[in-house]
Amino acid sequence: MSGQLRIRWAIAPKIAPRPLVNCNRCGGIRPYRCSGRFRVNANGKRIDAWLIYRCTDCDNSWNRTIFERCNRRDIEPALLAALESNDPSLVRRHAFDAVALRSRIGRIEEFPDVTIRKELLDGRPECATALWLALRLDAATPLRLDRLLAGELGISRSRLQVWEERRLLTVVSDGARALRRPARGGMAIRIDLSGEADRDAIVSAACG
Numbered sequence: 595m596s597g598q599l600r601i602r603w604a605i606a607p608k609i610a611p612r613p614l615v616n617c618n619r620c621g622g623i624r625p626y627r628c629s630g631r632f633r634v635n636a637n638g639k640r641i642d643a644w645l646i647y648r649c650t651d652c653d654n655s656w657n658r659t660i661f662e663r664c665n666r667r668d669i670e671p672a673l674l675a676a677l678e679s680n681d682p683s684l685v686r687r688h689a690f691d692a693v694a695l696r697s698r699i700g701r702i703e704e705f706p707d708v709t710i711r712k713e714l715l716d717g718r719p720e721c722a723t724a725l726w727l728a729l730r731l732d733a734a735t736p737l738r739l740d741r742l743l744a745g746e747l748g749i750s751r752s753r754l755q756v757w758e759e760r761r762l763l764t765v766v767s768d769g770a771r772a773l774r775r776p777a778r779g780g781m782a783i784r785i786d787l788s789g790e791a792d793r794d795a796i797v798s799a800a801c802g
């Protein structure tokens with residue numbers, strides 16, 4: 595469609611979820627932050643691996659089990675090497691897996707902070723009348739889609755709501771209420787701006 599601007603937003607959550615641990619040194623529940631390091635214990639053929647967290651108050655450590663008493667033959671050498679070298683992308687994959695962390699510890703803190711890299715894929719900003727925003731996420735975020743869009747486009751959430759009701763905004767391949775749910779990778783949002791007086795400002799914000 596002519597007048598449509600296609601933009602990719604590559605979104606990287608900034609702060610990993612923090613387990614709420616009963617810290618025996620502080621004597622109470624404290625949030626623990628990811629240290630960015632694994633601990634691997636190779637005892638003969640059996641291997642254990644943990645991701646290390648530290649108390650935000652006293653630095654006491656808490657070990658999150660990645661696997662326990664695994665047979666060495668069942669572990670890919672590349673995975674073992676990544677664990678032993680604290681490979682940052684492997685740390686990130688585990689650290690941001692809020693579902694697995696919650697199932698392990700029960701209570702966690704989550705943070706909506708993200709960094710966003712915006713890349714124009716197709717179209718000319720000066721004659722854009724519609725936006726197509728494709729979201730990429732390198733890890734899960736609790737940030738709601740409407741908060742993300744409102745913050746990045748410089749508009750109110752109530753205006754987004756009105757656009758959605760008038761079908762000027764559609765979240766492609768996601769059902770109703772997608773605006774109120776966390777942003778996810780693979781989402782695409784289409785916004786018709788043809789009737790908006792401040793179109794140029796919105797387009798410029800969308801392009802970053």
Ligand SMILES: [Zn+2]
Pocket residue numbers: 617618619620621624649650651652653654
């Ligand atoms: Zn503590």
